[in-house]
Amino acid sequence: xxxxxxxxxxxxxxxxxxxxxxxxxxxxxxxxxxxxxxxxxxxxxxxxxxxxxxxxxxxxxxxxxxxxxxxxxxxxxxxxxxxxxxxxxxxxxxxxxxxxxxxxxxxxxxxxxxxxxxxxxxxxxxxxxxxxxxxxxxxxxxxxxxxxxxxxxxxxxxxxxxxxxxxxxxxxxxxxxxxxxxxxxxxxxxxxxxxxxxxxxxxxxxxxxx
Amino acid sequence: xxxxxxxxxxxxxxxxxxxxxxxxxxxxxxxxxxxxxxxxxxxxxxxxxxxxxxxxxxxxxxxxxxxxxxxxxxxxxxxxxxxxxxxxxxxxxxxxxxxxxxxxxxxxxxxxxxxxxxxxxxxxxxxxxxxxxxxxxxxxxxxxxxxxxxxxx
Numbered sequence: 019x020x021x022x023x024x025x026x027x028x029x030x031x032x033x034x035x036x037x038x039x040x041x042x043x044x045x046x047x048x049x050x051x052x053x054x055x056x057x058x059x060x061x062x063x064x065x066x067x068x069x070x071x072x073x074x075x076x077x078x079x080x081x082x083x084x085x086x087x088x089x090x091x092x093x094x095x096x097x098x099x100x101x102x103x104x105x106x107x108x109x110x111x112x113x114x115x116x117x118x119x120x121x122x123x124x125x126x127x128x129x130x131x132x133x134x135x136x137x138x139x140x141x142x143x144x145x146x147x148x149x150x151x152x153x154x155x156x157x158x159x160x161x162x163x164x165x166x167x168x169x170x171x172x173x174x175x176x177x178x179x180x181x182x183x184x185x186x187x188x189x190x191x192x193x194x195x196x197x198x199x200x201x202x203x204x205x206x207x208x209x210x211x212x213x214x215x216x217x218x219x220x221x222x223x224x225x226x227x228x
Numbered sequence: 229x230x231x232x233x234x235x236x237x238x239x240x241x242x243x244x245x246x247x248x249x250x251x252x253x254x255x256x257x258x259x260x261x262x263x264x265x266x267x268x269x270x271x272x273x274x275x276x277x278x279x280x281x282x283x284x285x286x287x288x289x290x291x292x293x294x295x296x297x298x299x300x301x302x303x304x305x306x307x308x309x310x311x312x313x314x315x316x317x318x319x320x321x322x323x324x325x326x327x328x329x330x331x332x333x334x335x336x337x338x339x340x341x342x343x344x345x346x347x348x349x350x351x352x353x354x355x356x357x358x359x360x361x362x363x364x365x366x367x368x369x370x371x372x373x374x375x376x377x378x379x380x381x
Contacts, residue, residue, distance in 0.1 A: 063327075076334035081327055086320035093313045223327035 062198065063223045071212035079225050084198070091190065103187040121178055123147055124171075127154060152200075166209045170200060260286045264346055264364030271358045285367030292374050300378035311376045318369045322346060 062084040070076045092102045099105075123138050127147050130136045135146040135157070145165075146157040154174055156167040176193045197205065197219060208215040263285035270279045292300070307314075321343050330341040336355035341348065348368070350361040 074335055076332065078333075079328070079331040081329060083320065083324045083327075086317065086324065089316050089320050090313055093316055095309070223325065225328075225331075 061221055062202065062219050063221070065216075065218050065220055065225060067214070067216045067225060069214045071214075075213070081223050081225065083223070084219070102190050104190065105187045117178075120174065124154070124174055124178060165211075166207060168204055168207045170197075170203075170205065172200065173197070173205065256286075259289065260284050262346075263288070263367050263370070265362065266364060266367060267360070267362040269358075269360040272356060273358075274356050285364040285370075288367055288371050288374075292371065297378065300375060304375040304378040307372070307375055311372055315369060315372050315376070318365050318372070321348065322365045322369075 064082045064084055064087060066078070066080040068076075068078040091099075094100070094102075097105070126136050126138050127149050130148065132149045132151075135148045138145055138147050143158065148155050149171065150168075152171055154167075154169045154171050156165070156169075158165040173193060177188060200219070202218075202220050204216065204218045206215070206217040265282050266285050267280070267282045269281075271277065304311075324343060326342070326344050328340060328342050330339065332339045336353075338351070338353045340351040342351070343349075343365075346365050348363045348365055350359070350363075352359040
C-alpha cells in the first residue's frame, strides 16, 4: 500500500501521521483476530482512492472486502508485521518520534474544547488541530500546500493505547474493532491542494464519485 | 430358463458399464464447468496482432500428476511463504460478490483487476496493446494446493 501514498507529500510530518494512521487502518483491516469485528466487517468494504493532480496525474482505486483483509493479516509474517501485530521495536527513530508527537497532539486536542483549534508543532511544522465529533482534524496551510487530515479519534487512541501498553507491539485487533464498530465512513482523508488520498469504509464495493 | 439366466448377468454388466460411464461423464462435466476456462487474449492494434488462448481449468487435474515430483517440490518451496496468503485470498475472493479490486489509470494506460463470478480478470491497456487474462479462482486454488502439498516437508 506504500505505493499508494504519493512519495513527496509522505515525507511531510502531517502526512506521516496520516500515513501512520493509514497503515494502522490498513493493517488493522487485515486483522482477523476479533470475531465480533469479523462479523460486523463481513459486509464492509475498505476503499482507497488516490488522485494525483495535474493532467498526467494517476488515479488509483483499491477495494478490499474487510473480511478478506481480516483473513489475510494473521498470515503475514514479515519483520514489522507478524501475526496480526505491528512490532514497535522495528520502527525507526523517525517513526517512533512520530508516535510521540501524535501522543502530544492527542493530549493537546483532548485538553481543548471541541471545535476549538489548537496550534501544534509536528516535526518543526505548525498545524492546527481540533476535535470534531469523533474525529481528529488537522490543517496545514502554507503558500503552496493545503493539507487536511481527518482521522477517527478512536483509531488514534487504539494505536496509542497499544503502544502505551508496552508490549512492544500494536495489536491490530483493537484497530479493526474500532473500525468495524464505526461502520461506514471516512477513515483518513488528505488533500494537499495537489493530490488527494482518501481511505474509507463503505457498505458497497463501488467507489462513489467524490 | 437358460436364455434368461444368460441374459440377466449380461444386462447387469451392460447397465453397470453405462451407469459408470454416465457417472464418469457427469463428474468430468461438472469438474470442467466448476473449474472454468482460463483465457489469455493479447491484441496489438499497431501490428494488427490478435492472440487468444483458452483452456479448461480442469486440464490442471490431468497435467499436474504428469509433472515430475522434483519440479513440483521446487515450485512448492518457492511459493512456500506466499502460498497460505494467496490461497486465503482466493478463498475469500470466491466468497465475495463481484467487484473491482484494483483500478489504476495514468495517461492512456489502464490496469483493472476484477472479480467476476468465479474468475479473476486482469485487464491491461496502454493505448496500443490490450491484454486480458481470465483466471478461474478454483483452478488457481487447486494448483496452489498441489504445489503446497509437494513443497518441502
